Amino acid sequence: MSELPTEIEVGDAYALRTFKAVDGRLTSIVKRGSHWEDGKCEAICLARPEDADHEVPSGDCTCGVYAFWTVEELLNQYLDFARRIVAVVRMDGLTIEGSNGVKANAAQIVAWWCAEDAPELVAACAASAPGTRRFFDRDVMIGLYPSPETRNSNG
Numbered sequence: 534m535s536e537l538p539t540e541i542e543v544g545d546a547y548a549l550r551t552f553k554a555v556d557g558r559l560t561s562i563v564k565r566g567s568h569w570e571d572g573k574c575e576a577i578c579l580a581r582p583e584d585a586d587h588e589v590p591s592g593d594c595t596c597g598v599y600a601f602w603t604v605e606e607l608l609n610q611y612l613d614f615a616r617r618i619v620a621v622v623r624m625d626g627l628t629i630e631g632s633n634g635v636k637a638n639a640a641q642i643v644a645w646w647c648a649e650d651a652p653e654l655v656a657a658c659a660a661s662a663p664g665t666r667r668f669f670d671r672d673v674m675i676g677l678y679p680s681p682e683t684r685n686s687n688g
């Protein structure tokens with residue numbers, strides 16, 4: 534890893550998410566009606582849908598696609614889910630960095646890991662993120678898609 538960029542853009546960065554499976558599809562744990570199609574999610578703001586000037590995400594609004602920089606933060610927030618499924622997403626468009634993660638206008642699943650005893654999650658990943666790579670070792674996957682924060686802490 535000798536060719537890391539010296540300046541890291543948050544946009545286009547890799548981050549981590551977890552999901553639940555509903556009707557055989559990956560679904561957000563916290564947001565009702567979030568839409569992941571072909572592994573992609575484009576955020577829309579439900580709080581201010583009539584405001585054409587409202588940017589998604591915004592610092593003063595909860596809209597956006599959320600993800601975490603580290604698996605420790607993800608497990609800390611959503612242990613029951615993240616111990617069974619972790620997905621690497623590429624954050625796209627406008628992004629705002631928070632204390633332990635990032636929210637973005639859009640995100641795309643690029644890789645995923647599921648626990649061996651979670652066939653319904655494996656099926657949901659295959660259905661909701663076709664063509665993405667399944668990993669059988671979570672930490673190997675995360676190592677291949679380092680977040681900006683992981684890169685920074687590694688020097």
Ligand SMILES: [Zn+2]
Pocket residue numbers: 578579580581587588589591594595596
């Ligand atoms: Zn909003």
